[in-house]
Every structure is written in structure tokens, then in C-alpha cells.
Amino acid sequence: MKKAVIVRDYTIPANDFTIAGEASSNVRKILTQLGVSPNVVKRASIAMYEAEINAVIHGKGGNAHVEIDENKIYIVISDEGPGIADLELAMQEGYSTAPDSIREMGFGAGMGLSNMKKHADILDIDTEVNRGTTVHITVYFNSDKKI
Amino acid sequence: MAQAYFHSVTLDKDRCKGCTNCIKHCPTEAIRVRGGKAVIIAERCIDCGECLRVCPYHAKKAVTDKFESIHDYKFKIALPAPSLYGQFGPKYTRPQIVNALRKIGFDYVFEVARAAEIVTNATLEYMNNDKVKRPVISSACPAVVRLIQVSFPSLIENLLKIESPMEVAATLSRQEVNKKYGIPAEDIGVFFISPCAAKVTSVKAPYEDKVSKVDRVLSFKDIYIPLLEVMKKDNDKQEPFSLSSAIGVAWAGTGGESEALNKGRRIAVHGIKNVNDILEQAAQDKLDDIDFIEALACPEGCLGGPLAVENPFIAKVNLKNEIENIRKSRAHSVHKIDNVERLVWKSTVEYRPIMKLDDDMMKALEKMQKIDELTEGLPGLDCGACGAPSCRALAEDIVLGSAKETDCIFKLRKKVTDIAYQLYEIEDINLSGNEKYQNFTLPNRKTEE
Structure with missing residues (x-):
């Protein structure tokens, strides 16, 4: 029998923070229904939310693709934004290229990527300047990573 | 396990028309219409009372104890929720209401507002500890605690682990009566006067292995007319001893609990859908710059409780008048308690994975x-x-x-x-x-x- 995999695809709108949290909130509900432990649910939904928000702020929106099997959740957030020129620098806490207008709304504190790293078990980032960024997040259900 | 799924909120089958109003508004999707009648899925219900509010046929009811049950005890203590003062217009002030409670049959009145002030002090002390997870979420509303248990397990650690004003009032009033009159514990009956269905459930089927110190819960609806009749006949305005200050009374409305803390960034949210939205944000760590969340399931807080008599917005102005009166008359000292640790929960509530x-x-x-x-x-x-x-x-x-x-x-x-x-x-x-x-x-x- 084929392994059961739950797949979800969402469109992330550009410049709309109100809709941005919906996909991660929806994923939170799915994981809860599957009986995933609250700690893991929280980590997956926070990591996904941060990636979604980045796509809204920097990437002019994009797409979220989610796959859930019995061991893990795998999230891919892709955008066709400006890309990240210096990934190592961007990973540092507090580093942000978000404009003031975004910061005034309480976003763009430079914690997004480091927060994703903190909550994910595996974080892979493919980025190319002027081409866009794709973030791959994996969270294992049996992982005992604490936050 | 018979008690496990006790609920105050129940259905009056004869009145139910099988329409879809309640199923659409239930925050935990706990109601279905089957065979032309609504059915409440017991393990999902959090007793928020939203269905009572939206049912056009009044087919949802909250089970409370009968007023006559006060005769089951030799010595009867009334614990009026502060929202009771909002049920009466400016003609009837708080001292009159408290005196009237004694005249309809209670031997002693201990305002829950007094206990609320103690809880405020305990909360301040609790929040002095930097290790306590922020934002702290109030546990005063039992429907919110139960919503967190079923839908937001990661927020259980954020719950304020302090006994509710109702429980504190029950404990302190028993002690006070025992000390003053030497009444033995078995002769004392403690009656919470409630605008709230979820509080009934809290008393009859408390969280986990907790035991409530309240014996019975009476509805505002059942006690309103007897109180009004007494007050019409006998206008006793003499101020009873030990009334609470404005701080405790303000707990009845939204913002009362959070404003009493008087420090930090605080959110006061009310209405079950709004509460759900705020908890959703908190669950995603978006509110880490907030210190305290006061969350009440009913619109306008306890004033909008399903067992309240007066329209919540009218009750709000009544309460505001009362608070102004208190501030004008004299500043009562806020009641203090020496040993705050006694009010801290002995055990936490648990995740109830009913959506699984x-x-x-x-x-x-x-x-x-x-x-x-x-x-x-x-x-x-x-x-x-x-x-x-x-x-x-x-x-x-x-x-x-x-x-x-x-x-x-x-x-x-x-x-x-x-x-x-x-x-x-x-x-x-x-x-x-x-x-x-x-x-x-x-x-x-x-x-x-």
C-alpha cells in the first residue's frame, strides 16, 4: 500500500500580513488533528510562519508547499524576490534589510532566519540574487529539540 | 468517570428546531444536528455558552442549582460575582444588593470582588518571576482555560497558575465564618451567584483532580427577582463591613483584571472568537512583547455572561456608576493575603487532544x-x-x-x-x-x- 502523505499548497500574497499567517495556522490545525506533540506543532508552525512572513516582506509573495508523513513535516517556501546576497550575514540575529515602513508594523526585526533555524530540525536555503529564495524546513515528530 | 464530561450547557430537545445557528458558532465544532435536533459532543464542549446566546429558540440552557437548595445547609454563604452589581440600575447600589442577599436567606456574604483583589496581588507577585513564560494568560475564565486545553496545548505553560477569584472567595469565606462564629465546616454551604455556565462546570467537574470549595452555583436569573422585591420594599443602604474596593468590582467588565495590574503591556480580549484569534497569535509566538492577556469568553466579559439578566452594555454603565460611587465614597484598603503560594495551583491542567x-x-x-x-x-x-x-x-x-x-x-x-x-x-x-x-x-x- 502507498504510504499516506498529506500535501498542501498555499499561495502567499505580496504585502499582506493579515493573510500571511493563515497557511501556518492551517498547518498547525492539521498537525494537531494528526496527534503530533504540542511542542513539535509549535516549532513547525513558527518556523513556517517566519518563512511566510519573509516571502511577504522581501519576496513579493510566493508559494508554500507542505508534505506530512508519519515521521516529519517538510515545508518549502519559495519566492521570486531579490534573493539574499550574504546568507551568513542574514542568518545573524538582528540583521535585517527590511525597510522602515515594515519595521514600523512590528516586522523585520532581523530574527526571521535565526528563528527558523532555532525551530527547524533541518533548514536549507537556496538563494540567488535577483532570482529568488527557496527555504526548506524539516521538523521531525520524534525530535526532542527544545525551544 | 461519570463526572468527566459533566456540562452545565445542555439542550432542551422540545424547543430545538434543528436549525444551524449553534453549529455555526461553536468554537470547538462541538455541536451537530442529528435527526432534526442538536446534539452536543460532550468531550468537545468547553461550556463557553456561545450556543445559549445564539439560539433563537432558547433551546440551549445552563443547568444551575435551585435557589431552594440553600436550605440543604445550616449556614449559608453567598459569593456574588462582581457582575451582579451591573444587573441593577442606579436606584440600587452595591450595599443594598449585598444587604438584600442576606435578607433573601443567606447568613453571610463574601464578595468575589474581594477575592479578585487578592488574586490581583498574587498575579503581580507571580509575574515578578522573570522565569514565568510570557505572555501570562489569565485563568479566571474557565471557558478560556478549556479552550486552551483542547485547541492551544502549547499555551498551557502561559496560563496564570493562580486560583480563580471564585475559589479564593470560597476558601476565605469558610475560614472567616469559622473564625467569627465558630461554625463547623460541615454546616457551611457556599453558594456562588453566577452569570456564567462555565463556572457551574468548574464547580461540578473541576479541571483534572482539583476539588472546588464551592458547594452550589445559583444563576443571576433565579435570584434577580427575589433580590429586586426585597430592595423595593426595604431600602437598606447601610454599608456592610468588608466591602471590596473599586479594583475588585471592576473585574466584572472587560479590562478590569488587566488594568488592576497597572503595569506592563496588557491585552484585554473578550468574545470567544476574538479570544481564539488572540490565542492563535500567541501560539505562534507573535505576542512575546505582551506581558499579560486577560481573555474572557463572553462579549463584554462576565457582564455578558449567558446567565446575566441585563443587556451587557447597560450592565456596563451600571457597573461604571457603581465604581464611581466607590471611588467617591471612601477608599477601601485592598485586601491582602500573606501567603500567596497558597493560591498557586498545585498541579497544572492537561492537554486534551480531542481533535485527534x-x-x-x-x-x-x-x-x-x-x-x-x-x-x-x-x-x-x-x-x-x-x-x-x-x-x-x-x-x-x-x-x-x-x-x-x-x-x-x-x-x-x-x-x-x-x-x-x-x-x-x-x-x-x-x-x-x-x-x-x-x-x-x-x-x-x-x-x-
């Missing part, structure tokens, strides 16, 4: 897949005619075995059409040859494929 599809992850995934497929095939109107709040909820019910696909009227119509065709094919009826069926055409079968 299956204990086995593989099976849960398979069920989820089936739900996805079924949802895809449903019309997506969320009309509620099947008795479930949404198409997806129907799909869940089908997979979990409590509903069938033809509960959906669109699916049923399609099936009936199919059967009609099958009959037609079996019988090979030549309709066109029969005068009677001259204008009869079978619906186009292809449109629904």
Missing part, C-alpha cells in the same frame, strides 16, 4: 487523506444542512463514522437522480410514447459529473 483523528499516526494520516478526498467532492458551501458546521467537518464525521455522505443534500440529490436513471434504464420506459409523460424530461445527467 486516531491514536496511531499512520491511521490518522490515512483518515486525513480520506477527509481531504471527501472534502474535495463536497459542494464547499458550508451550508450546515447536513448538521455539521462545514463541509470539512462533515467529511471528518463521515471518516470517523458518525455521518454518511448522503447527509449532504447535494450528494443526496445527485444520488436520487442516479437512481432515477437506473430505474429508467432497467424498465426501459419509452416516455415519449406515453401521452402522460409528454412534457417530462429527465435532468441532464452530465452536468453533475
